[in-house]
Amino acid sequence: MSPDRLDGEELVELISNPPSVVVVGASGDANATAGRPLRYLAEYGYRGRVTAVNPRYTAIKGVPCLPSVSELEPGAADVAMVNLPAGQVPKAIAELDERKVRAAIVIGSGFESADSAPRLELLSVLAGATLRVIGPNCVGVMTPATAAHLNFSSILLDRAPRAGRVAMVTQSGALGNSVLLSLLARGAGIANWFSTGDELSVGALELIAGLLPRADVGGLGVFLEGLTDLDWLPAVRSAIAKYRKPVFVLKAASTDLGRLAASGHTGRVVGSSDVSRAILEEAGMIEVPDLACLADVLVALDVLRTPLGARVAVVSVSGASAVISADRIRRSSNLSLADLGGAAGAELVGRLDARIHLRNPLDVPFLDETPVFAEAIIACAQSRLCDAVIAVESGLAHDRRLLAELLIAARPAAALVLSHLSEDEPIEADIVEVLARAGIAVMPTPERAVDALDRLLGGATVGREFSALSSATHRGSTLGLEALSEIAPGLPIASWRVVGSLDEARAVAREYGYPVVIKAAGRVLSHRSERGAVVTGVDADRLPDAFAKVAEVCHDFGDAVIVQKQIAPGFELLVAALLDPETGPVALVRAGGVLAELLNEQVVLWSGWDAETRRRRMAESRLGRILDGYRGGPRYDLRALNDLVDKGLAAIEAGRLSFIEFNPVILWPEGAIAVDVLAAAKEE
Numbered sequence: 001m002s003p004d005r006l007d008g009e010e011l012v013e014l015i016s017n018p019p020s021v022v023v024v025g026a027s028g029d030a031n032a033t034a035g036r037p038l039r040y041l042a043e044y045g046y047r048g049r050v051t052a053v054n055p056r057y058t059a060i061k062g063v064p065c066l067p068s069v070s071e072l073e074p075g076a077a078d079v080a081m082v083n084l085p086a087g088q089v090p091k092a093i094a095e096l097d098e099r100k101v102r103a104a105i106v107i108g109s110g111f112e113s114a115d116s117a118p119r120l121e122l123l124s125v126l127a128g129a130t131l132r133v134i135g136p137n138c139v140g141v142m143t144p145a146t147a148a149h150l151n152f153s154s155i156l157l158d159r160a161p162r163a164g165r166v167a168m169v170t171q172s173g174a175l176g177n178s179v180l181l182s183l184l185a186r187g188a189g190i191a192n193w194f195s196t197g198d199e200l201s202v203g204a205l206e207l208i209a210g211l212l213p214r215a216d217v218g219g220l221g222v223f224l225e226g227l228t229d230l231d232w233l234p235a236v237r238s239a240i241a242k243y244r245k246p247v248f249v250l251k252a253a254s255t256d257l258g259r260l261a262a263s264g265h266t267g268r269v270v271g272s273s274d275v276s277r278a279i280l281e282e283a284g285m286i287e288v289p290d291l292a293c294l295a296d297v298l299v300a301l302d303v304l305r306t307p308l309g310a311r312v313a314v315v316s317v318s319g320a321s322a323v324i325s326a327d328r329i330r331r332s333s334n335l336s337l338a339d340l341g342g343a344a345g346a347e348l349v350g351r352l353d354a355r356i357h358l359r360n361p362l363d364v365p366f367l368d369e370t371p372v373f374a375e376a377i378i379a380c381a382q383s384r385l386c387d388a389v390i391a392v393e394s395g396l397a398h399d400r401r402l403l404a405e406l407l408i409a410a411r412p413a414a415a416l417v418l419s420h421l422s423e424d425e426p427i428e429a430d431i432v433e434v435l436a437r438a439g440i441a442v443m444p445t446p447e448r449a450v451d452a453l454d455r456l457l458g459g460a461t462v463g464r465e466f467s468a469l470s471s472a473t474h475r476g477s478t479l480g481l482e483a484l485s486e487i488a489p490g491l492p493i494a495s496w497r498v499v500g501s502l503d504e505a506r507a508v509a510r511e512y513g514y515p516v517v518i519k520a521a522g523r524v525l526s527h528r529s530e531r532g533a534v535v536t537g538v539d540a541d542r543l544p545d546a547f548a549k550v551a552e553v554c555h556d557f558g559d560a561v562i563v564q565k566q567i568a569p570g571f572e573l574l575v576a577a578l579l580d581p582e583t584g585p586v587a588l589v590r591a592g593g594v595l596a597e598l599l600n601e602q603v604v605l606w607s608g609w610d611a612e613t614r615r616r617r618m619a620e621s622r623l624g625r626i627l628d629g630y631r632g633g634p635r636y637d638l639r640a641l642n643d644l645v646d647k648g649l650a651a652i653e654a655g656r657l658s659f660i661e662f663n664p665v666i667l668w669p670e671g672a673i674a675v676d677v678l679a680a681a682k683e684e
Contacts, residue, residue, distance in 0.1 A: 015194075037150060
C-alpha cells in the first residue's frame with residue numbers, strides 16, 4: 001500500500017475540505033445531473049480551485065475546461081468528481097491517479113453486476129492506485145461548512161442545508177436524500193453526508209471511523225444495505241468508545257440465512273438481520289427500526305443543545321395524548337417520568353394556572369389560551385425537576401407563532417421537544433426553522449418524540465423480536481452423520497452406528513447400554529420425527545418393534561438405520577454455524593426443546609470476533625445468564641458449549657460446508673454433546 005494513499009480520518013478531511021476539485025464529464029447545463037456539481041460549488045461559495053473536463057467546452061461559466069483528464073497538470077486537483085459512462089470510468093480513474101488526484105467521487109451506474117466488464121476493469125485499476133474512490137453509483141458527498149458539494153442531489157437546486165452537528169453515511173443515495181429532506185423540513189443541519197453506492201474502494205465503516213473524530217460532528221446516522229469493509233470494525237468500535245458520539249444505524253436485511261439454513265431447523269428461527277445486528281451492536285452502534293426514527297434522532301441530536309437526562313415531563317393539550325406519551329416513557333429502559341412533587345413542585349404550582357392540577361403528565365386542555373400552555377411548558381422546563389419536556393400542541397387550540405415566541409424568549413433549561421397532536425397538522429415550516437435555531441426540536445408525534453429521546457440515551461423503546469426466515473430449498477446437498485464424520489471428524493456427537501439387521505441393532509445396543517435411540521441415518525431424511533423415523537428410550541423388549549418401524553420408513557426413502565447411545569437429560573440447545581455471504585462464518589445459539597419458544601433469543605457469535613469476545617457475548621446474553629446459575633439455578637458448562645461453537649465455526653472455515661447444525665445439544669454442569677447434526681456442502 002502506498003504511503004500516499006489516504007484512508008479514514010485523513011480521507012474524510014480531504015473530501016470535506018478539498019483545496020482543489022476537478023469535475024470530469026461536466027455539463028454546461030446547470031440543471032442537468034452532470035452540470036449540478038459546478039453550479040453548486042459556485043452558488044454556495046466553495047473557495048478552492050475548480051477545473052472541468054469536457055472536450056466540448058473550453059470554459060463553463062468561467063471555470064476552465066480541459067478536453068481530457070490527460071491534459072490535467074499533475075497536482076492540479078486534489079479531489080475529482082467523475083460523471084462518465086461506465087465504460088469510460090476505469091481509464092479516467094487511472095489517469096486521475098497518474099496526475100496525483102487523491103480521491104474521486106464516481107456517480108455513474110453500470111457497475112452493479114459482479115462480473116460486468118466496467119466493474120472488473122475498475123477494480124483492477126483501483127488495486128494498484130493511490131487514489132481512493134467514493135462510489136460508483138452514488139449521489140456524492142456534501143459538506144455545507146466548506147461548500148464542498150460534490151454531488152448532484154436535487155435538494156440543492158432550491159437551497160443548501162445549513163452546517164449542522166450530525167453526519168450521515170448512506171449506501172443508498174435516494175434514501176439519504178429522503179433523510180436529508182426530513183432534516184431540512186425540521187430546521188436541522190448537517191455536517192457531512194457521504195453517499196457510498198457500490199463501495200468498490202471506500203466502505204461505510206471506514207467513513208464512520210473517519211467522521212467520528214471530527215470536532216464538527218456530534219453523531220452519525222447510517223443506512224447500510226450490506227457490510228463491505230468489515231476490517232474497519234475495530235477502528236469504528238475504538239472511535240465510538242473514545243469519542244462517545246452516538247452512531248445510529250438502520251440496517252436493511254440483505255443476507256439470506258434462510259436459504260443457507262433451510263435444510264435444518266435454523267432457517268425457521270434465525271432472522272436475516274440478526275448477524276449484522278449483533279456485529280454492529282458489538283461495535284457500539286445503536287440500531288433504529290425505520291427511516292422515520294433515523295430522521296428523528298438526527299433532528300434531536302442536531303437541534304437540542306441541552307445535555308440529555310432521563311427525567312421527562314409531558315405537557316399536553318390532550319389528556320389522552322398525555323397518557324399515551326407517559327405509557328411509552330414507562331416502557332423505556334432509559335427514560336422515566338419526572339417527579340414534579342416536593343418543595344420544587346410547590347414552587348411549580350405557583351407558576352401554573354389555577355385550573356391545572358399538578359401531575360406528570362400535565363394536562364392543559366384549554367382552547368385559545370396559548371400563554372397558559374406556554375407558561376406550563378416553561379415552568380416545567382425551568383423547575384430543575386426534569387431533564388426534558390415533551391409538549392404536545394395543536395393548531396386548533398394554540399396560536400403557534402405566539403407559542404414559538406414565548407418558548408424561545410424563555411430559553412428553558414431543560415431540553416424541549418414540541419410535538420403535534422395530529423401528524424397531519426404540522427407546524428408551519430418557517431416556525432419550525434425558528435424553533436430549531438433556538439434549540440427546540442419538533443417531532444411529528446409524541447410517541448416519536450419519546451423514542452428519539454430514548455435512543456439518544458442509548459436504548460430502544462420496543463423490545464427486539466427475532467424475525468423468522470422462509471425455508472426455501474437449499475441449493476447445496478444435505479449431509480448427515482455419516483458424511484460429516486468423514487468431512488469434519490472429531491465433532492462432539494453422541495456415539496452411533498449404522499446397522500443392517502435386528503441382530504446388529506441388538507449387538508450395538510448391548511455395547512452402548514440400554515436404553516438407546518433407533519433412527520434414520522439422515523442420508524435422505526433430514527427431519528426424522530416428521531416421518532416417524534426416530535424412536536427414543538428403546539429398551540431390549542421394544543427394540544424389535546422400534547427397529548422394524550424405522551427400517552420400514554428408511555426402506556421407503558432409501559435411508560439407513562442407526563443405533564445411537566441415549567444421552568442423559570440436560571439443558572437442550574440448538575447450535576448452528578453458517579457461512580453468511582455478507583459477514584463470513586457465524587455461529588448461532590438458541591434454547592432448544594420446550595424452551596425454544598419461551599426464550600425467544602439467539603446469541604450471535606461471529607468468527608470475526610476473537611474467542612474472548614465470543615465467550616463474553618455468550619456469557620452476557622440472557623441465555624448465558626440462565627445457564628450460569630441464574631437465581632440459584634444449576635450452572636452449566638459454558639466452556640464446553642463455547643468449545644462446541646468453535647468446532648462448528650472451524651468446520652465452516654475449513655471451506656467444505658456452508659452450514660452445520662447441532663440439534664439438539666445437551667449441556668450438563670460438566671460437558672456438552674450433540675445428539676444429531678445436519679449440514680450442507682458448500683456450493684462450488
